[in-house]
Amino acid sequence: xxxxxxxxxxxxxxxxxxxxxxxxxxxxxxxxxxxxxxxxxxxxxxxxxxxxxxxxxxxxxxxxxxxxxxxxxxxxxxxxxxxxxxxxxxxxxxxxxxxxxxxxxxxxxxxxxxxxxxxxxxxxxxxxxxxxxxxxxxxxxxxxxxxxxxxxxxxxxxxxxxxxxxxxxxxxxxxxxxxxxxxxxxxxxxxxxxxxxxxxxxxxxxxxxxxxxxxxxxxxxxxxxxxxxxxxxxxxxxxxxxxxxxxxxxxxxxxxxxxxxxxxxxx
Amino acid sequence: xxxxxxxxxxxxxxxxxxxxxxxxxxxxxxxxxxxxxxxxxxxxxxxxxxxxxxxxxxxxxxxxxxxxxxxxxxxxxxxxxxxxxxxxxxxxxxxxxxxxxxxxxxxxxxxxxxxxxxxxxxxxxxxxxxxxxxxxxxxxxxxxxxxxxxxxxxxxxxxxxxxxxxxxxxxxxxxxxxxxxxxxxxxxxxxxxxxxxxxxxxxxxxxxxxxxxxxxxxxxxxxxxxxxxxxxxxxxxxxxxxxxxxxxxxxxxxxxxxxxxxxxxxxxxxxxxxxxxxxxxxxxxxxxxxxxxxxxxxxxxxxxxxxxxxxxxxxxxxxxxxxxxxxxxxxxxxxxxxxxxxxxxxxxxxxxxxxxxxxxxxxxxxxxxxxxxxxxxxxxxxxxxxxxxxxxxxxxxxxxxxxxxxxxxxxxxxxxxxxxxxxxxxxxxxxxxxxxxxxxxxxxx
Numbered sequence: 001x002x003x004x005x006x007x008x009x010x011x012x013x014x015x016x017x018x019x020x021x022x023x024x025x026x027x028x029x030x031x032x033x034x035x036x037x038x039x040x041x042x043x044x045x046x047x048x049x050x051x052x053x054x055x056x057x058x059x060x061x062x063x064x065x066x067x068x069x070x071x072x073x074x075x076x077x078x079x080x081x082x083x084x085x086x087x088x089x090x091x092x093x094x095x096x097x098x099x100x101x102x103x104x105x106x107x108x109x110x111x112x113x114x115x116x117x118x119x120x121x122x123x124x125x126x127x128x129x130x131x132x133x134x135x136x137x138x139x140x141x142x143x144x145x146x147x148x149x150x151x152x153x154x155x156x157x158x159x160x161x162x163x164x165x166x167x168x169x170x171x172x173x174x175x176x177x178x179x180x181x182x183x184x185x186x187x188x189x190x191x192x193x194x195x196x197x198x199x200x201x202x203x204x205x206x207x208x209x210x211x212x213x214x215x216x217x218x219x220x221x222x223x224x225x226x227x228x229x230x231x232x233x234x235x236x237x238x239x240x241x242x243x244x245x246x247x248x249x250x251x252x253x254x255x256x257x258x259x260x261x262x263x264x265x266x267x
Numbered sequence: 268x269x270x271x272x273x274x275x276x277x278x279x280x281x282x283x284x285x286x287x288x289x290x291x292x293x294x295x296x297x298x299x300x301x302x303x304x305x306x307x308x309x310x311x312x313x314x315x316x317x318x319x320x321x322x323x324x325x326x327x328x329x330x331x332x333x334x335x336x337x338x339x340x341x342x343x344x345x346x347x348x349x350x351x352x353x354x355x356x357x358x359x360x361x362x363x364x365x366x367x368x369x370x371x372x373x374x375x376x377x378x379x380x381x382x383x384x385x386x387x388x389x390x391x392x393x394x395x396x397x398x399x400x401x402x403x404x405x406x407x408x409x410x411x412x413x414x415x416x417x418x419x420x421x422x423x424x425x426x427x428x429x430x431x432x433x434x435x436x437x438x439x440x441x442x443x444x445x446x447x448x449x450x451x452x453x454x455x456x457x458x459x460x461x462x463x464x465x466x467x468x469x470x471x472x473x474x475x476x477x478x479x480x481x482x483x484x485x486x487x488x489x490x491x492x493x494x495x496x497x498x499x500x501x502x503x504x505x506x507x508x509x510x511x512x513x514x515x516x517x518x519x520x521x522x523x524x525x526x527x528x529x530x531x532x533x534x535x536x537x538x539x540x541x542x543x544x545x546x547x548x549x550x551x552x553x554x555x556x557x558x559x560x561x562x563x564x565x566x567x568x569x570x571x572x573x574x575x576x577x578x579x580x581x582x583x584x585x586x587x588x589x590x591x592x593x594x595x596x597x598x599x600x601x602x603x604x605x606x607x608x609x610x611x612x613x614x615x616x617x618x619x620x621x622x623x624x625x626x627x628x629x630x631x632x633x634x635x636x637x638x639x640x641x642x643x644x645x646x647x648x649x650x651x652x653x654x655x656x657x658x659x660x661x662x663x664x665x666x667x668x669x670x671x672x673x674x675x676x677x678x679x680x681x682x683x684x685x686x687x688x689x690x691x692x693x694x695x696x697x698x699x700x701x702x703x704x705x706x707x708x709x710x711x712x
Contacts, residue, residue: 051624051706072628078705079626090621094284095277102273107626111273132284148625 001060001229002027002155002187003048007237008057010043010210017043019210020057020237022246026229027155029222030178030188032201040210041191042160048189049082049158050074062155079108083149087161089141091133097144098129101151108152119147123177139170146177150186157181159190163197175200205234206253211243212236214253274635281639288611289643292689295607296647297654299600300685303593304655307681308674309662310589314582316669325398326541328367328551330357330558330568348373348536349566357540357558357566364554365545370397371537373527377520378434378501384419386433386520388527388537397543401516405508408521412507416517420509427506433520434501435530502530547579597688604692608640612696616703623705633701640693641686648685652678 003025010018018040025031033041046052047059050066051074059066061081066074078084091100101116120129123143133141142162149157159178163171175197182188190201198204202222206214215234217223235246244251268276282289332349349357354371361367370393377386391407391414405427408414413433415425425431504526510516528534546554551570558568612619619632656673663671 046706049624051704075623075626075628078624084624090617092277092280092618092621094280096280099273099276099280102268103277103622104625106270106273106277107622107631111268111270113268 001025001231002029002062003189004060004063005048006058006060008047008054008059010040010047010052011055016210016238018047018054018207019240021212021234022236023205023212023234024231025187025189026226026231027187028182028185029203029226030182030201031190032198032204033189033191033207034193034195034198034204035207036193038209039207041193041207043210044207045158045160045189045191048156049084050078079104079152081155083152083154083157085142085145085149085157085159085162087164089133089138089145089165091141091144091148093133096130096132097125097136097140097147100133100144101148104148104151116147116151119151120144122150123147124173137170138165139167139173142166142170142174143177146174150181154186156187156189159188161192161194162190163192163194171197208242209240211238211240213242213244213251215244215250216252217250274638277635278639278642281635282642288607288614292604292607292611292640292643293647293650295600295603296644296685296689297651299596299603299688300648300651300681301655301658302596302651303600303684304652304677304681305659305662306589306593306596307677308656308659308671309667310586310593311674311677312659312671313663313667313669314586316667317582317585325400325571326370326543327547327571328361328542328544328555328568329571330540330542330566331538332536333562333565333567348538349540350536353564353566354537354540357564357568358542360558361542361544361546361554364550367542367544367546368393368397369540369542370394371524372539372541373524373535373537374539375435375527375531376439377530378436378439379419379423379431379520381434383439384433384520385518386413386522386527386530388524389521390524391521394521397541398512400512402511403508404511405506408507408523408526410523410526412505413526414508414510414521415506416519416521417509417511418517419520420506425506427508429506431504431506431520432501433504433522433530435532437531600688601692604640604644604689605695608636608643608689608693609696612636612700616700619700619703620705623703629701633697636693636697636700637690640689640697644686644689645682647689648682651685652681655681 001024003023005021005023007020007022008018009016009020021044033044035041043052047054050061050069053067061077064077066077069077091097092103095103097120098113098116101119102111102113105111105116117126117129120126123146125140125143125147128136128140133144136144142165146162149159157178162178163174166174171194178188178190178200188201190197192198199218202219203217203226204215205212212234233248233250234244235248236243237246242251330349349371354369358367358369361369370389373388375386375388376383378384389408391409395401395403395407403414405414406412413431415431420426423431504522510521522530544551544554555568555570558564558566622632623629656671656678660671663669
């Protein structure tokens with residue numbers, strides 16, 4: 001498994017932002033983490049992305065336990081294994097599109113402008129390479145962000161609401177890019193409350209107030225591969241009502257925003 | 268492109284594509300650099316020039332023959348004074364501690380219209396060079412032409428261009444030879460008067476006793492010795508000029524050394540050497556000591572303490588004031604630059620978090636901001652130093668009435684110091700920046 005979460009919790013005082021979650025993600029899977037605002041999606045993503053550490057439990061990436069690593073080693077894991085895509089793009093405003101892509105190369109290994117231009121070409125922005133972020137539309141900025149995320153060939157792409165600030169046209173472009181990356185074998189974990197984005201993933205898990213309350217597969221072939229590889233359904237040790245516990249069959253759920261997106265044709 | 272190239276590309280972007288913030292940081296450094304350079308330039312240049320100019324307001328060191336020398340010469344072939352070779356030797360000793368200007372004086376008692384006066388044989392150029400404060404109406408003495416003190420001129424009702432007959436009697440000088448010399452020394456100039464006071468307070472007896480005997484034997488009035496002996500014979504001179512200092516110089520008649528030699532018919536050494544030495548404080552003390560230790564020279568050196576100490580006090584006060592203001596400005600600059608960098612860091616906190624999320628280490632983030640701060644300091648320092656020089660030049664010209672040459676080592680130091688101050692000022696905000704939690708970039712703002 002590429003990612004293994006073993007009874008992880010993130011506790012702030014009395015608040016359990018993530019409550020005793022067990023989850024495994026194999027190489028090449030496209031997973032969507034869905035839930036309403038405050039459900040703990042971003043906290044979970046920060047722990048997976050080595051930017052936060054769990055209060056309890058452990059996170060393993062490629063079998064490597066992250067709690068054993070110091071800040072510098074965690075930074076190495078981030079730059080070598082993970083590509084990050086944010087809802088608000090977070091481009092450096094005083095660097096051009098190509099320079100923003102090269103920043104990721106700079107911290108990873110060696111800067112290669114030609115390679116950065118190719119990455120921008122891949123997201124359809126080669127002709128906008130020397131524009132500053134302020135001169136690009138929201139969709140273009142997000143595509144620059146994706147180019148930056150994939151420039152170092154990461155094993156895992158973590159995307160937090162990647163289409164949250166985009167119109168439908170740009171949302172489609174971004175999802176197509178994710179599909180291409182997935183087809184090339186990149187593992188993608190998307191945090192979203194957009195049903196359409198979630199439905200593009202092979203697998204979805206749902207959180208509510210930090211507790212896992214559901215899991216469903218949108219691609220049965222992927223499920224079969226997962227189970228064949230020894231993968232088990234996600235579960236939580238939480239005793240909250242509705243929680244998906246160890247040994248339970250995956251509890252299906254309806255995407256809360258899907259009706260709005262699909263005109264009331266929610267399953 | 269190399270990673271170093273990318274580093275400078277990021278730096279270029281941060282400085283030149285975020286002009287408003289960069290300008291704030293540069294201005295903060297610029298103001299500090301301009302003020303500090305201006306103060307430092309004035310602090311260094313003005314006291315130096317003041318010291319030089321104060322030296323032109325008379326001597327700070329006088330050298331006279333010792334008592335043994337005078338007495339022995341009186342008893343034998345009359346006064347010999349300090350001969351030319353000894354003047355050169357003494358001057359070499361004084362100049363060993365720094366530059367020095369000097370003038371020599373040979374004093375004789377003479378008669379004008381039968382009334383006794385003191386005449387000084389001098390090198391006019393030396394005296395003029397040493398005493399810039401002398402107010403001379405007309406010209407300095409030349410052969411056949413004398414410079415008359417204001418009191419003498421008023422007493423005799425003479426003007427520039429008038430004729431004056433000066434007589435010399437060997438008996439006037441033989442009777443109180445060394446006395447007149449000493450008296451002349453003590454009344455020659457303000458510095459000599461100071462020297463006399465110092466001498467007396469020090470308990471030195473040679474010239475003090477002579478002055479006392481002079482006072483006992485003859486009554487001084489309006490700078491001349493009261494006498495009832497009528498004798499108007501003498502040599503005809505023209506009055507080249509009248510000197511007015513408000514001091515004892517106003518009671519003396521100055522002629523060239525050659526004219527005094529000719530008038531007296533005797534060539535001899537000088538009675539006083541006045542020095543205006545650039546050395547002050549301990550260095551001047553050392554010079555005095557070294558001369559006085561060499562008893563074989565038969566001369567005695569004394570500091571004109573009043574001028575020396577007031578000179579030093581004024582310069583020290585000026586420098587202290589400038590340094591206090593400089594420290595205040597330095598602290599304000601540090602606060603200003605630090606606040607500006609804090610503002611920049613605060614505005615770019617998400618960018619710092621993003622860079623850390625992309626794998627940047629705290630050291631790498633710190634290095635980027637320190638170099639950026641140094642660049643602001645360099646640019647601000649460069650412009651500020653130029654402005655500071657302009658300000659200092661205007662100030663020294665308008666307020667101090669002095670010129671200010673470019674001090675290149677100070678200018679280069681100022682630019683580098685600005686960069687250093689900018690880096691030091693950015694330590695607290697950059698240190699905070701490097702501790703930013705990268706998770707903030709994934710949070711909703």
